[in-house]
Amino acid sequence: MITASNDKQSYPIPVASAPVTAPDAVPRPRLPKELVKSTLFLLKRLGDAVRERAVPEFLAAGCNPYHHAVLALLAEGARDTQAEIADALRFDRSHLVGLLDDLEADGFVSRERDPHDRRRHVVKITRAGKQALVQRRAVMKRIENEFLAPLDAESRKQLHELLLKLASYHDVRYGGS
Amino acid sequence: MITASNDKQSYPIPVASAPVTAPDAVPRPRLPKELVKSTLFLLKRLGDAVRERAVPEFLAAGCNPYHHAVLALLAEGARDTQAEIADALRFDRSHLVGLLDDLEADGFVSRERDPHDRRRHVVKITRAGKQALVQRRAVMKRIENEFLAPLDAESRKQLHELLLKLASYHDVRYGGS
Numbered sequence: 001m002i003t004a005s006n007d008k009q010s011y012p013i014p015v016a017s018a019p020v021t022a023p024d025a026v027p028r029p030r031l032p033k034e035l036v037k038s039t040l041f042l043l044k045r046l047g048d049a050v051r052e053r054a055v056p057e058f059l060a061a062g063c064n065p066y067h068h069a070v071l072a073l074l075a076e077g078a079r080d081t082q083a084e085i086a087d088a089l090r091f092d093r094s095h096l097v098g099l100l101d102d103l104e105a106d107g108f109v110s111r112e113r114d115p116h117d118r119r120r121h122v123v124k125i126t127r128a129g130k131q132a133l134v135q136r137r138a139v140m141k142r143i144e145n146e147f148l149a150p151l152d153a154e155s156r157k158q159l160h161e162l163l164l165k166l167a168s169y170h171d172v173r174y175g176g177s
Numbered sequence: 178m179i180t181a182s183n184d185k186q187s188y189p190i191p192v193a194s195a196p197v198t199a200p201d202a203v204p205r206p207r208l209p210k211e212l213v214k215s216t217l218f219l220l221k222r223l224g225d226a227v228r229e230r231a232v233p234e235f236l237a238a239g240c241n242p243y244h245h246a247v248l249a250l251l252a253e254g255a256r257d258t259q260a261e262i263a264d265a266l267r268f269d270r271s272h273l274v275g276l277l278d279d280l281e282a283d284g285f286v287s288r289e290r291d292p293h294d295r296r297r298h299v300v301k302i303t304r305a306g307k308q309a310l311v312q313r314r315a316v317m318k319r320i321e322n323e324f325l326a327p328l329d330a331e332s333r334k335q336l337h338e339l340l341l342k343l344a345s346y347h348d349v350r351y352g353g354s
Contacts, residue, residue: 029265031350032249034314039333040227040321042340047224049347050217072209088206137211144217150346155339156216162328162336163219169327170226173208 054143061139066091066099068140071108071133074125081120088173108132231320238316243268243276245317248285248310251302258297265350285309 035041058065069089079085082100086093100123103109108129114120125133148156168174212218235242246266256262263273277300280286285306291297302310325333345351 029261029350030352031265032246032253034249034252035246036341036344036351037337038317038321039337039340040231040317040324042337042344043220044224044227044232045348046340046344047221047227049344050221050224053347054217055221069209069212072211075211076209084206088208140215140217144215147217147347148343150342151339155342158335159339159343160214160216160219162332162339163216163223164213165327165332166325166336167213167219167223167226170230170324171222173206174213175207 050147054147057143057146058139061143063136063139064102066095067103067108068133068136070096070099070103071125071129071136074109074123075130075133078122078124080114080122082123085123090173103129106132227324231324234320234323235316238320240313240316241279243272244280244285245310245313247273247276247280248302248306248313251286251300252307252310255299255301257291257299259300262300267350280306283309 055065058068069091070085073079073085073088079088082096083093085091085100086096089096091099100109100111104111106128108126110124110126111121112124114122148159151159164174232242235245246268247262250256250262250265256265259273259277260270262268262277263270266273268276277286277288281288283305285303287301287303288298289301291299325336328336341351
């Protein structure tokens with residue numbers, strides 16, 4: 001990102017027209033063709049792009065992706081233990097405790113001790129949590145649409161199916177065999 | 178996820194044969210369907226999977242992905258400055274200096290001061306560097322084949338084209354418009 005600017009400079013003699021180095025004269029940095037041909041390289045870099053671009057946008061809209069994942073999981077059914085939630089999302093268990101504290105403070109989840117086993121906490125999403133989830137889904141959809149902008153509906157469907165096949169192969173939690 | 182199970186029940190009449198707790202009786206942790214439907218979620222998780230699985234395999238075979246990227250770039254032409262390499266690969270410039278030190282110590286690259294501009298280092302790949310690259314390409318190919326195992330040749334081609342379209346849209350270094 002090279003930008004020509006006269007800001008914060010003072011010139012004893014007026015500066016005339018053409019810049020010494022035209023922006024076009026700077027060769028664009030290009031990745032090695034060999035890496036661009038590697039599907040694993042593209043996957044890794046696009047994963048980074050999601051982390052670097054989409055996640056901050058989601059955060060800027062007041063949505064924490066970790067909170068979103070927990071709410072999405074609980075919306076599909078209450079969980080008997082915190083460990084169950086951590087394992088499904090593959091979150092560190094102590095990290096999850098903090099997330100549940102946040103969500104409980106916002107009134108989005110409730111934790112109740114199991115009367116039959118005092119060590120267990122049944123975790124449920126509240127009505128306010130469900131409302132928050134609806135609003136977050138809309139934000140997520142918008143960000144997803146922006147990120148996938150160069151692909152038409154058919155290409156998006158194709159991409160999703162291919163990624164899901166690959167993800168299911170590497171991780172049973174996606175519901176693969 | 179409803180699973181039929183006899184666990185934690187007692188029968189007045191002895192139940193024969195079947196083990197009390199079959200491994201199948203333990204419900205598998207599943208990700209929320211809502212997240213699995215998100216292409217961005219899959220991209221991020223697969224990017225992580227490449228980092229967590231493919232990269233360590235590559236390292237175990239004695240190949241550092243950072244070194245590989247530098248060698249691949251130089252194999253497509255010498256670079257006039259270290260900054261040019263750092264920008265093309267989007268590596269931190271001080272990190273790159275260390276990588277070039279490693280590669281020079283192995284005899285894979287040479288750095289020569291530009292006689293016309295002593296601040297510049299022309300960086301070239303050596304013959305030994307080219308040989309190392311050939312060997313690393315084979316390792317990379319094997320790991321890529323393993324990771325993409327569930328996809329046939331046509332699916333792999335499709336996936337690559339879709340990812341490349343997306344990557345080019347988000348980053349000009351892929352050669353997109």
